[in-house]
Amino acid sequence: MKADRTPLAAFEERRLVELKEHIAGRAAAEQRSRPRRRLFFGAASLAGAGLATAITIVSLGGTVPAYAVTTDADGVVHAEVRDFRDAAGLTKRLKELGVPAVVDYVPHGQKCRGPRGTFVEGIPAGLYEPPTGIPGEKDGLRMKINPKLFKPGQSLVWTMTVHPDGVATAATVLMQGPVAPCVLVPDETKEPLGSTGDPGKSLPAYQVDGKTVGEVLPELKKRGLKVVYEVVEAKPLGKDRIGVTVDKQYSGPIGKDWTVVQGWEHTPGEFKLVVSEKPLS
Amino acid sequence: MQDTAVEAGDMRRIMRDPEAFEVFYRKHAESVGRFVARRVTDPHMVDDLTTEVFLAAIDTARTYRPDRGSEVAWLFGIARNVVATEQRRAARELSKNGRAAGRRSLDPDDIARLEERIDAERAARPLLKAVAELPKSQRAVAELVDIDGLSVAEAAAALRIRVGTARVRLHRAHRSLRQEPDALPEPVVTLKGAS
Numbered sequence: 001m002k003a004d005r006t007p008l009a010a011f012e013e014r015r016l017v018e019l020k021e022h023i024a025g026r027a028a029a030e031q032r033s034r035p036r037r038r039l040f041f042g043a044a045s046l047a048g049a050g051l052a053t054a055i056t057i058v059s060l061g062g063t064v065p066a067y068a069v070t071t072d073a074d075g076v077v078h079a080e081v082r083d084f085r086d087a088a089g090l091t092k093r094l095k096e097l098g099v100p101a102v103v104d105y106v107p108h109g110q111k112c113r114g115p116r117g118t119f120v121e122g123i124p125a126g127l128y129e130p131p132t133g134i135p136g137e138k139d140g141l142r143m144k145i146n147p148k149l150f151k152p153g154q155s156l157v158w159t160m161t162v163h164p165d166g167v168a169t170a171a172t173v174l175m176q177g178p179v180a181p182c183v184l185v186p187d188e189t190k191e192p193l194g195s196t197g198d199p200g201k202s203l204p205a206y207q208v209d210g211k212t213v214g215e216v217l218p219e220l221k222k223r224g225l226k227v228v229y230e231v232v233e234a235k236p237l238g239k240d241r242i243g244v245t246v247d248k249q250y251s252g253p254i255g256k257d258w259t260v261v262q263g264w265e266h267t268p269g270e271f272k273l274v275v276s277e278k279p280l281s
Numbered sequence: 282m283q284d285t286a287v288e289a290g291d292m293r294r295i296m297r298d299p300e301a302f303e304v305f306y307r308k309h310a311e312s313v314g315r316f317v318a319r320r321v322t323d324p325h326m327v328d329d330l331t332t333e334v335f336l337a338a339i340d341t342a343r344t345y346r347p348d349r350g351s352e353v354a355w356l357f358g359i360a361r362n363v364v365a366t367e368q369r370r371a372a373r374e375l376s377k378n379g380r381a382a383g384r385r386s387l388d389p390d391d392i393a394r395l396e397e398r399i400d401a402e403r404a405a406r407p408l409l410k411a412v413a414e415l416p417k418s419q420r421a422v423a424e425l426v427d428i429d430g431l432s433v434a435e436a437a438a439a440l441r442i443r444v445g446t447a448r449v450r451l452h453r454a455h456r457s458l459r460q461e462p463d464a465l466p467e468p469v470v471t472l473k474g475a476s
Contacts, residue, residue: 011328011391012310019306019335020299026339027297207297215290 027207069093077145087160094156098147102175103158104182112159112182117175124149128156128172155179208263213275214256216263225271229254234261234276288347296342306335309356316360316429319402319409321367324395328387330367334360350438357429358439361421415454422447423454 008016067090068080077097081090087105094101104112127149145156157179159171208216220227231250254275262274287295295301310331317330337359345355387395405428412423425436437447 008307008310009391009394011387011394012314015328015332015335016303016306016310019332019339020302022336023297023299023302023339211294212290215294 067093069097071097075146075148077147079143079145081141081143085160087158094145099145100147100150100155101145101158102155102179104160106159106161106182106184108161109187110184111187113180113185116157116180116182117155118177120154120174120176128174151176153177208260208273210280211260212256213254213258213260213273216260216273217256220271224269225265226269228266228270228272230272230274232261232274232276234259234278234280287352292345292347292352293342296339302339305352309352310335312353313356313360314398315402316357317364318395318399319405319428320364322399324392324399325387326367327395327399328391330360330363333363337363346438350435354431354435354438357425357431357435358441361425361439411458412454415457419450419454419457422450423458426451427454 067082067086069090070078072078075098077094077099079090079094085105087103091101091103094103106112126146128146129144150156153176155175157173157175159182208220217227231254255277258275258277259279260273261276261280263271266272295305313334314327314331317334318327321327321330334356338356341359345352408428409424412420412428415423421440422433422436425431425439426433431439433447433451434444436451437444440447442450
């Protein structure tokens with residue numbers, strides 16, 4: 001087609017510049033209003049974790065109680081958590097209701113020194129249900145835990161962080177035997193970005209989250225990045241949040257139509273794609 | 282006419298990636314500009330509306346269906362709506378000044394280029410005028426096929442109607458036009474083949 005090579009008029013070139021700025025601005029605005037999808041994968045990436053759950057929540061101030069934990073007639077514990085900073089109070093309340101929980105609040109940029117204990121391969125169905133949102137509330141999470149399904153010596157270990165932008169993240173794992181107290185050490189793990197990085201680099205930043213695996217692979221290949229996968233089951237928890245269950249045991253093929261939940265260059269030259277078979281919406 | 286049809290996901294990507302968009306724009310800027318210049322005679326307005334067509338394309342990439350036609354058919358479908366909206370607005374004579382205020386500045390060279398283009402498309406205007414007399418549904422197909430150079434299938438895609446329906450409407454349009462004094466001219470747009 002001839003138009004491919006036809007030089008454009010000056011005003012058409014200027015229009016192109018404006019339109020490109022519009023696209024870039026839109027992408028930036030989308031990025032700002034994008035669900036705060038930064039998920040915490042610290043626990044999930046530890047070797048031997050059978051099943052870990054990472055969730056992201058948006059913290060809130062105000063007068064709402066930080067958490068509410070109750071037991072229903074079947075002995076199942078329902079915990080509504082709105083702020084994970086009060087880890088000690090939450091641990092105590094859960095223990096009162098028979099949940100062997102270890103909850104730690106870890107300031108941003110730090111992590112608990114590992115290993116803290118032995119991971120349990122495969123959490124029994126019903127012991128712990130991945131969190132859902134609290135109906136009618138923008139923030140907070142509701143979790144269901146069945147204390148009767150814990151075997152002796154098991155603990156549910158939660159590690160929570162509130163990031164500078166107000167996003168709180170939590171990782172949940174089941175451990176067998178003693179759990180070492182959380183000793184804070186600097187966390188050098190690169191933060192998941194959802195993109196290939198800074199626009200200032202030789203190649204512009206490339207947004208991966210929300211796209212399909214088939215869409216992002218050529219771009220990552222072009223950038224010479226090796227790709228590793230983490231398979232998750234993801235489900236939206238209301239508008240701003242996504243609950244993610246990491247499936248460490250999955251070893252099947254990754255479909256090109258799978259959705260990228262998040263991706264980042266977690267070690268130089270290696271790009272981690274957190275992928276979900278089902279679309280997020 | 283360009284006959285490419287990228288995948289739907291690709292179109293969303295193109296409209297989110299400035300570099301990919303540039304390629305798309307360079308391919309289609311002229312044909313969209315000419316589409317508008319056939320219908321509007323003010324250089325500023327041609328420029329404004331062409332910009333609006335691309336803005337609308339960026340915002341509605343999701344509406345692109347590769348199985349329903351080429352990129353050009355999709356863009357012309359959008360362009361039709363943009364031009365029609367402007368014509369309705371102009372008919373109501375609403376806030377003409379408002380639009381002028383938001384106008385991008387054009388220097389004399391730009392205006393000259395646009396006027397050339399408007400001029401070049403002048404030949405299409407009598408036919409557009411004749412077509413304007415047709416019933417609305419026939420007019421839409423006749424415009425896109427006879428004036429803008431789409432195939433019947435592409436016009437159907439642009440208008441989101443079935444190909445058979447488009448063909449029937451075009452046939453009726455041609456029959457009506459043949460009763461007009463200057464009969465049915467040859468298509469005004471010379472299609473550029475793959476070169």
